[in-house]
Amino acid sequence: MRRVAVTGVGVVSPLGNGIRPFFESLAAGRSGVARLSMRFEERLVCRIGASVSGFDAESLFAAPRLRMLDRVSQFALAATAEALSEAGEVFDGLDLERAGVFVGTGMGGARTTDESYFTLYGEQSDRLKPLSVLLAMNNAAASWIGMEHGLRGANLTYSTACSSSAVAIGEAARRVASGEADVMIAGGSEAPLNFGTLKAWDAMRTLATEDPEDASASCKPFARDRSGLVLGEGAAMLVLEDWDRAVQRGARIRAEMAGYGLCADPSHITRPSVAGQAAAMRRALADARMSVAEIDYINAHGTGTQANDSVETAAIKEVFGARAHAIPVSSTKSMHGHLLGAAGAIEFAASLLAMEAGIAPPTINLRHPDPECDLDYVALVARSGVGIGAFMSNSFAFGGTNAVLIGRRAP
Amino acid sequence: MTTLERLQALLRNELDLAPERLAPDARLEDLDIDSLRLIEILFSVEDAFAVTVPAGADELRARLVTVGDLAAYIDSLLAQKANSAP
Numbered sequence: 001m002r003r004v005a006v007t008g009v010g011v012v013s014p015l016g017n018g019i020r021p022f023f024e025s026l027a028a029g030r031s032g033v034a035r036l037s038m039r040f041e042e043r044l045v046c047r048i049g050a051s052v053s054g055f056d057a058e059s060l061f062a063a064p065r066l067r068m069l070d071r072v073s074q075f076a077l078a079a080t081a082e083a084l085s086e087a088g089e090v091f092d093g094l095d096l097e098r099a100g101v102f103v104g105t106g107m108g109g110a111r112t113t114d115e116s117y118f119t120l121y122g123e124q125s126d127r128l129k130p131l132s133v134l135l136a137m138n139n140a141a142a143s144w145i146g147m148e149h150g151l152r153g154a155n156l157t158y159s160t161a162c163s164s165s166a167v168a169i170g171e172a173a174r175r176v177a178s179g180e181a182d183v184m185i186a187g188g189s190e191a192p193l194n195f196g197t198l199k200a201w202d203a204m205r206t207l208a209t210e211d212p213e214d215a216s217a218s219c220k221p222f223a224r225d226r227s228g229l230v231l232g233e234g235a236a237m238l239v240l241e242d243w244d245r246a247v248q249r250g251a252r253i254r255a256e257m258a259g260y261g262l263c264a265d266p267s268h269i270t271r272p273s274v275a276g277q278a279a280a281m282r283r284a285l286a287d288a289r290m291s292v293a294e295i296d297y298i299n300a301h302g303t304g305t306q307a308n309d310s311v312e313t314a315a316i317k318e319v320f321g322a323r324a325h326a327i328p329v330s331s332t333k334s335m336h337g338h339l340l341g342a343a344g345a346i347e348f349a350a351s352l353l354a355m356e357a358g359i360a361p362p363t364i365n366l367r368h369p370d371p372e373c374d375l376d377y378v379a380l381v382a383r384s385g386v387g388i389g390a391f392m393s394n395s396f397a398f399g400g401t402n403a404v405l406i407g408r409r410a411p
Numbered sequence: 412m413t414t415l416e417r418l419q420a421l422l423r424n425e426l427d428l429a430p431e432r433l434a435p436d437a438r439l440e441d442l443d444i445d446s447l448r449l450i451e452i453l454f455s456v457e458d459a460f461a462v463t464v465p466a467g468a469d470e471l472r473a474r475l476v477t478v479g480d481l482a483a484y485i486d487s488l489l490a491q492k493a494n495s496a497p
Contacts, residue, residue: 062427063425063426063427064425064426064427064448067451068447127454127458129454130447130450130451130453130454131447131450134447
């Protein structure tokens with residue numbers, strides 16, 4: 001198997017567009033969560049979310065093209081553009097059959113679907129936009145990325161709810177490792193902040209209660225007073241590349257994509273299990289041929305739900321043993337919200353940037369510890385001077401597909 | 412405004428095209444109007460001219476080769492509508 005290099009990273013996020021503003025916000029412990037405003041907002045039980053601001057689609061895409069792009073594809077294309085600009089001339093001299101795109105998304109073009117239903121049922125009109133199918137289809141983002149760069153290798157969309165993009169990255173890395181591809185663009189995108197999607201989440205009663213004093217402090221992973229997750233939107237994309245090729249062309253290797261652990265937890269459609277989460281972490285470690293002693297930072301799935309955070313804590317303790325208490329574990333979802341299908345990718349990006357900076361991002365809003373959650377969650381403020389040789393990024397999903405990624409510092 | 416002028420204005424808006432490219436004999440193909448773009452344009456035509464375009468994409472694509480063809484087709488739809496009015 002070949003080694004896999006990460007040679008590009010790109011982000012569109014509620015904490016800023018571009019990896020620099022994104023990581024500055026993470027390091028500053030800034031929250032991207034706020035009150036949402038949209039049609040029918042007064043009917044939302046949970047009126048908060050982490051939305052992307054300062055994203056000027058009109059300036060990024062010509063009008064005829066923009067009409068073909070749901071917000072989820074716009075985010076994916078913008079994040080890809082940044083990742084590729086970071087990666088340099090990655091396609092030079094490459095047979096483009098050896099380059100592909102894997103994207104994770106949970107809800108695809110949900111905004112288009114929502115707008116279409118509003119037209120049909122709300123306005124009682126049959127005037128649906130003629131390209132609605134192309135905007136809403138789940139594989140649109142991956143397809144547009146592949147078309148923009150003429151990539152003829154595998155183009156796949158993974159939809160495993162909250163682990164979608166961790167799966168996309170892990171599977172893409174395997175294509176490069178096996179020699180099937182030399183370059184893969186991999187990551188995730190999600191744009192779920194529309195009324196219909198939010199109401200569906202409302203109905204599940206799994207969203208956070210708005211903090212009465214500060215809406216931006218509503219997502220409280222690992223805290224005793226955590227009340228649920230806060231939905232977010234955005235995208236993160238990576239350029240994964242055959243290590244030797246990256247070295248030969250003098251690319252800046254930002255990390256080694258070292259391990260990927262995947263397992264299904266068939267016990268319940270939503271309830272996580274310690275065994276299932278622990279199995280995915282163990283598989284990632286085995287895949288990376290690393291011991292728990294080599295992991296210096298964990299970006300937790302850390303949704304802020306009662307069920308996840310205590311189970312994840314127990315799973316980390318089961319896998320890491322005594323070392324569990326010595327590793328900084330943070331939930332950056334406390335700041336950027338839960339990006340669902342893009343969560344794994346944006347949290348891998350956050351971890352990679354944390355490794356480069358030697359700064360563990362905090363779990364903000366963790367003021368009231370939960371006795372069942374007793375790890376070092378880097379509460380409230382970031383910690384600098386943390387030597388991170390390798391990190392683990394956890395993604396656990398409704399439906400039970402658990403995926404864990406491990407990144408290692410490039411030598 | 413004639414139908415052609417109204418159509419030219421609509422195409423300018425929809426496609427970001429310079430007016431001089433939208434002469435009556437300009438071929439839709441040369442304006443990058445593929446079958447998908449044509450369907451989008453016809454949707455806007457239906458709104459702008461308050462007509463219903465009955466045919467499917469393949470049939471229209473065969474019939475409508477130039478900007479002038481499209482204007483003439485809209486005129487025929489407008490005429491049909493006028494004739495069928497009570």
